Amino acid sequence: MGPKVLVLRTAGTNCDYETEYAFQIAGAETALIHINNLITGRANLDEYHILALPGGFSYGDDVAAGILLANEIKHKLGDLLRNFVDSGKLIIGICNGFQVLVRAGLLPGFNSQIAQEATLALNTSAKFECRWVHLETQQTACAFTQGLKQRIFLPIAHAEGRFTAPNQILDELESNRQVVFRYVAPNGKSPLYPDNPNGSDLQIAGICDPTGRIFGMMPHPERFLTRLNHPHWTREHLPEKGDGFNIFQNAVTFVRQNFS
Amino acid sequence: MDVKRIPIRNVDETELTRISREGMLSLNLAEMKAIQSYFIQQGREPTDVEIETIAQTWSEHCVHKTFKSRIEYAENGGTVEVIDGLFNSYIRRATEEIGKDWCVSVFVDNAGIVEFDDEYNIAFKVETHNHPSAIEPYGGAGTGVGGVIRDSLGTGLGAKPILNTDVFCFGPLDLAYNQLPTGSLHPRRVFKGVVAGVRDYGNRMGIPTANGAILFDSRFTGNPLVFCGNVGLISKNRCAKSVHPGDLILAVGGRTGRDGIHGATFSSLELDDASENLGSVVQIGNPIMEKKIVDVLMEARDRGLFRSITDCGAGGFSSAVGEMGKDTGAEVHLENVRLKYEGLAPWEIWLSEAQERMVLALPPENLEAMMELCDAELVEATVLGEFTDSRKLRVSYGGNLAAELDMHFLHEGLPTLTKKAVWEMPCFPEPPDRTVVTGKNGVLDGSNVPDFTQDLCAILGSPNVASKEWVIRQYDHEVQGGVVLKPLVGVENDGPSDACVVTPVLGSHKGVIVANGINPKYSDIDPYHSAAAAIDEALRNVIAVGGKLESTALLDNFSWGNPDKPDRLGGLVRAAKACYDIATAYGTPFISGKDSLYNEYRDTTTGKQLAIPSTLLISACCVIPDVKRAITMDAKSPGNLIYVLGKTYRELGASHYYDIHGFVGNSVPIVRPEEGKATMVALSRAVEERLIYSCHDCSEGGIGVAAAEMAFSGGFGMELNLAYAPRDAEVIGDDVLLFAESNSRFILEVSHENRAAFEERMEGVPFGCIGSTIEQPEFVVKGIGGETVIQTQIYQLKEAWQSTFRDGG
CATH class of the missing domain: 3.90.650.10 (PurM-like C-terminal domain)
Incomplete structure (x- = not known):
């Protein structure tokens, strides 16, 4: 049985097409499922190995980015998701999906209690921005980023991406090695705006839960799958595969190794 | 709220003119008289629903009567040339003479369609939303984007929106406040509002905005221009549509309210400081509603559930149903329309331009499946009536007949106008x-x-x-993963790209180049050379990134002053002539176009009439076999x-x-x-x-x-x-x-x-x-x-x- 990915959608989801495509070229089967079909039981989460929450503006990001979908997940799919994670399966949230995972309390997910411990606030530039950023991969247990290059390049596109939390939470994230990606200046130094595009605490761009199986990030790996996605492909020699591809590949490999 | 009768059979010309003006119908005397004689023939007085339906259908916005009218044109005081319609003589004729076999559908559907690859075609449409953006920049621009996306969605059996392009013309941002015409918004406010409106609608729809331009001129102060374009991807076997008698008329999407009433006729009026009191002419947008509709309709399309589709744009249901049922007939029960709130008169329900609504022709046997699909995603859908074989448009409200019009009269009864146009070469x-x-x-x-x-x-x-980087970065130009030539390029990702290139089918290297050309400054000297230069510029941008003339199609969008003034119309004639001359010389056909006329602002304090610089936007798209060569x-x-x-x-x-x-x-x-x-x-x-x-x-x-x-x-x-x-x-x-x-x-x-x-x-x-x-x-x-x-x-x-x-x- 090949790895199967459920790409969850609801009103306002986008990025679903390219997220499905990313998993497909990494060797997975994908299904794009509306959340109502999970709630009513018309679709069965247990049939899948990876749950992907793609980017977009779920329910218009009304109130705050991702909060309505986060509440829906928490209150209507909480047990389903807990069982999914406990059975060793993977969840990835990208951009709006990351905002949902944080607001639903699945990330950082210090204990199995679902409670929100951090947030993704309005960018310090106070506006939506689309730009490419450099990221530094941290040494973590994250199943999605094992063996990734130390420095990768990906686009962001968001208005609410400033990761922030009380100091004790940040300390715990650090000591647990849950910070997966940090924004970094092109010269490797600590980034200022726009290299840290949103003003995130500790330059945090992505985090995982203590198991490394729930992972969320603001940048979009599904937008850098081939060299033609890179803004410099007309001026530099680049490898055929983009930096984002390995994240999907790792997830698929993880499933093959653990669920075959 | 009831249907009212409007007595017009026994009134004189002055009264007819008054009825048109006070009803905001934008119908001229010849048109009012044509309506009068139709109802004398029918032996009854028209209802308000009927008058409004005719006014919408015959509006400049919906029927483009200036481009269809007969024009007596004289240049520099010379002999009079009679032109039998600018559209037929210059635009359509150019496309016909060029005769490209990759043109799949031109000028007939909501967008032009050209071939892409073995499986798909490309739809492209650009529209203006000038008057709404002048009064309410954020809402006007946002619904401009929403409207043109629905044009793609309403093309064939529905194209998937893959790219937005936006071009704006504003007054100078540093304009002194005492220079501001009475009642108009400051250009800075318009600029920020329009950019935010386009950003919020486009980004929320998950469509990359990867091409555009922003221009400034003091004459755009009272009357800014907002051009919104959308490119769609559509399966080759989903490009044709038809309506059969007995098909249900299904409204899908948002509810109907009192927003956007008279938008179509409003756009045929000049603006002044009283225009802002016409608040209800501007629609209210909800991109998430539209995204839900896209999701549902793409699925319904792929399952072959409906036979035809169009969007509710200008004129609302009256235009959508009237247009779809043109060759058959239609019967609509207005009480079935779902309303945002109570209290709308029947004609308001019929005309409302409330956003995010599509109308489908649905075979009755597919109703259950369609409703199930809509219910699953919480999208409202309502049967309004059915298409008939009566060749009549029948509208009822609560069992009472509100309108019964012959489709033939509605669509062909508009008297052909003869307009005068003159052109004098200026000397600066x-x-x-x-x-x-x-x-x-x-x-x-x-x-x-x-x-x-x-x-x-x-x-x-x-x-x-x-550099417009401040604007460009607020648009998501990477979503959908296929934009391979971005609006900003170079070593620091901040140089001005000539055009964008997208690969709408991930994994395939086949791509589409989208570019534009616009230069209103030249039209001060001669709109002919301004139009010619706009075409040349759009083509240069295509060629500069790796396109070819032989596979490039053009769109024309004219934004002009009041065409009832012979000098303004003379400039329009010059521009249309250039479109024919240059497009045929380059062999690049027009596949779609639109015009927005009456772009003038009257300063009621100084009495000054400000016409915009005559502006032609040329948008170009070019299919390329291998984006790696860009x-x-x-x-x-x-x-x-x-x-x-x-x-x-x-x-x-x-x-x-x-x-x-x-x-x-x-x-x-x-x-x-x-x-x-x-x-x-x-x-x-x-x-x-x-x-x-x-x-x-x-x-x-x-x-x-x-x-x-x-x-x-x-x-x-x-x-x-x-x-x-x-x-x-x-x-x-x-x-x-x-x-x-x-x-x-x-x-x-x-x-x-x-x-x-x-x-x-x-x-x-x-x-x-x-x-x-x-x-x-x-x-x-x-x-x-x-x-x-x-x-x-x-x-x-x-x-x-x-x-x-x-x-x-």
């Missing part, structure tokens, strides 16, 4: 000679050799040319040769160079299509053979600006010598070579290695090697006489270009 003061002009700027150096560095910086920083405009490495392709003429009229010195002049750049076509064909071939490293089109600011942009976007300096640029014999000044905006020219970067092969390919085309790229950040230009006329660093040029709008202006 010519600036004194070059030395005096530059001397005024105080930049003559001691040896009497002019230094043009300041002029170059001034043009780079002028609002039309300056190129960008940023200089790639030091030590390469810089070429100018195409001849420079003594054409500084309406240039940015004249503009920064306060002149218009008369020598507007003209298009020489034989030269232009030879240049573009040769260049396309050289790009295909990978002989070109980078290419930038010469437009605003000429060779000087184009070369500077290439240099600072690539992060390399340049050493150039103007003596080697191809030039007409009349060109004697360095400033003409630097800043003339002559058409059909490009700047290219070619390696020494490719020099011979490149020059061989360019045989018969004017070209010259003017210098090379250098490692050092110096930008040095020598004049025809060998003296240095520009010496600066690329960082300074870039700073001039970026500082204007760095924080939003």
Whole structure:
């Protein structure tokens, strides 16, 4: 049985097409499922190995980015998701999906209690921005980023991406090695705006839960799958595969190794 | 709320005119009389629903009567030429004569359709949303985006939106408040509101906005222009639609409210300070509702559930149902319409332009499946009635008949107008000679050799040319994962790309180039040359990134003043003639177009009538087999040769160079299509053979600006010598070579290695090697006489270009 990915959608989801495509070229089967079909039981989460929450503006990001979908997940799919994670399966949230995972309390997910411990606030530039950023991969247990290059390049596109939390939470994230990606200046130094595009605490761009199986990030790996996605492909020699591809590949490999 | 009768059978002409004006019907006397005689024939008085239906259907916005009318046209007081419709004579005729077999559907559906690959076609439509954006910039612009997306969705059986393109024209952002016409919003407010509206709608729909332009002129202050375009991807077997009697009329999406009433007829009126009281003419947008509709309709389309679809745009249900049932007949029960709130009169329900609504023709046997699909995603859908074979449009409300109109009268009964048009060639003061002009700027150096560095910086920083990065970054131009040539390119991802390229089918290298051309400044001198230059510019942008003329299609969007004024209409005739001449010469057909007329603002305090500069936006799309052959405009490495392709003429009229010195002049750049076509064909071939490293089109600011942009976007300096640029014999000044905006020219970067092969390919085309790229950040230009006329660093040029709008202006 090949790895199967459920790409969850609801009103306002986008990025679903390219997220499905990313998993497909990494060797997975994908299904794009509306959340109502999970709630009513018309679709069965247990049939899948990876749950992907793609980017977009779920329910218009009304109130705050991702909060309505986060509440829906928490209150209507909480047990389903807990069982999914406990059975060793993977969840990835990208951009709006990351905002949902944080607001639903699945990330950082210090204990199995679902409670929100951090947030993704309005960018310090106070506006939506689309730009490419450099990221530094941290040494973590994250199943999605094992063996990734130390420095990768990906686009962001968001208005609410400033990761922030009380100091004790940040300390715990650090000591647990849950910070997966940090924004970094092109010269490797600590980034200022726009290299840290949103003003995130500790330059945090992505985090995982203590198991490394729930992972969320603001940048979009599904937008850098081939060299033609890179803004410099007309001026530099680049490898055929983009930096984002390995994240999907790792997830698929993880499933093959653990669920075959 | 009931249906009202409006007695018109026994009233005189004055009363007919009053009924039209006070009802905001925008119908002229001839039209009112045609309606009067129809109802005399019917032996009854019309209802308000009927009158309103006719007014919407016959509105300039819906039926484009100016472009269809007979025109008596005279140029410079000469003999009268009779034109049997601008659209048929110039636009449609061009497309027919060019006869491209890849044109799948032109001028008939909500968007033009061209072939893409074996499985898909591409739909492309551009529209304006000018008047709503003048009154409520955020809502007006947002619903402009929403509306054009629904055009793609309402093309064939529904195209998937894959790209947005937006072009705006605003008043100057630094306009003094005491210069603001009574009742109009400050350009800064309009600019920020429009950008935010486009951003929030496009981003929430998950559609990349990757191409556009922003222009400024004080005459756009009371009447800004907002052009919104959308490209869609549609399966080849989903491009045809039909309506069968017995099909259900299904409304899908948002509820109907009192927003957007009279939008269609409102757009046929000039604006003034009372226009803002017409608050209900502007619609209220909800992009998430529209995204839900896209999701449901794409699924319903793929399952073949419906037979036809159109969007509820101007005129609301009255237009959508009236248009779909044109050849059959339709029966609608207005009480079935779901309302946002109670209290709407029947005619308001029928006309409302409330957003995010689509109308489908649904075979009754598919109703259950369709409703199930909608219910699962919480999208409302309601059966309003059915299509019939009566050839009548019947509308009832609560069991009472509200309208019964013959489809034939509704769609063919509009009297053909005859309009008068005149054109007088204007004459602007010519600036004194070059030395005096530059001397005024105080930049003559001691040896009497002019230094043009300041002029170059001034043009780079002028609002039309300056970087729009502050705006572009607020649009998601990466979503859907297929934008391979982005709006910002170069070593620091901030150079101005000539066009964008998208690969809508991930995994395939087949792509679409989307570009635009617009230059309202030229139309002050002659709208013919403005239109010609707009076409040339759009094509240059396509060619510059690797497209070809033979697979390029054009869209025309005219934004003009009041066409009832002969001089305004005369300019429109000139522009339409250029469209025919230049499009046929280049062999690039029009596939869709739109016009927005009556763009004038009356300042009730000064009594001044302000017409916008006559503006034609040309949008171009070109399907390319392999995006890997596309190129960008940023200089790639030091030590390469810089070429100018195409001849420079003594054409500084309406240039940015004249503009920064306060002149218009008369020598507007003209298009020489034989030269232009030879240049573009040769260049396309050289790009295909990978002989070109980078290419930038010469437009605003000429060779000087184009070369500077290439240099600072690539992060390399340049050493150039103007003596080697191809030039007409009349060109004697360095400033003409630097800043003339002559058409059909490009700047290219070619390696020494490719020099011979490149020059061989360019045989018969004017070209010259003017210098090379250098490692050092110096930008040095020598004049025809060998003296240095520009010496600066690329960082300074870039700073001039970026500082204007760095924080939003």
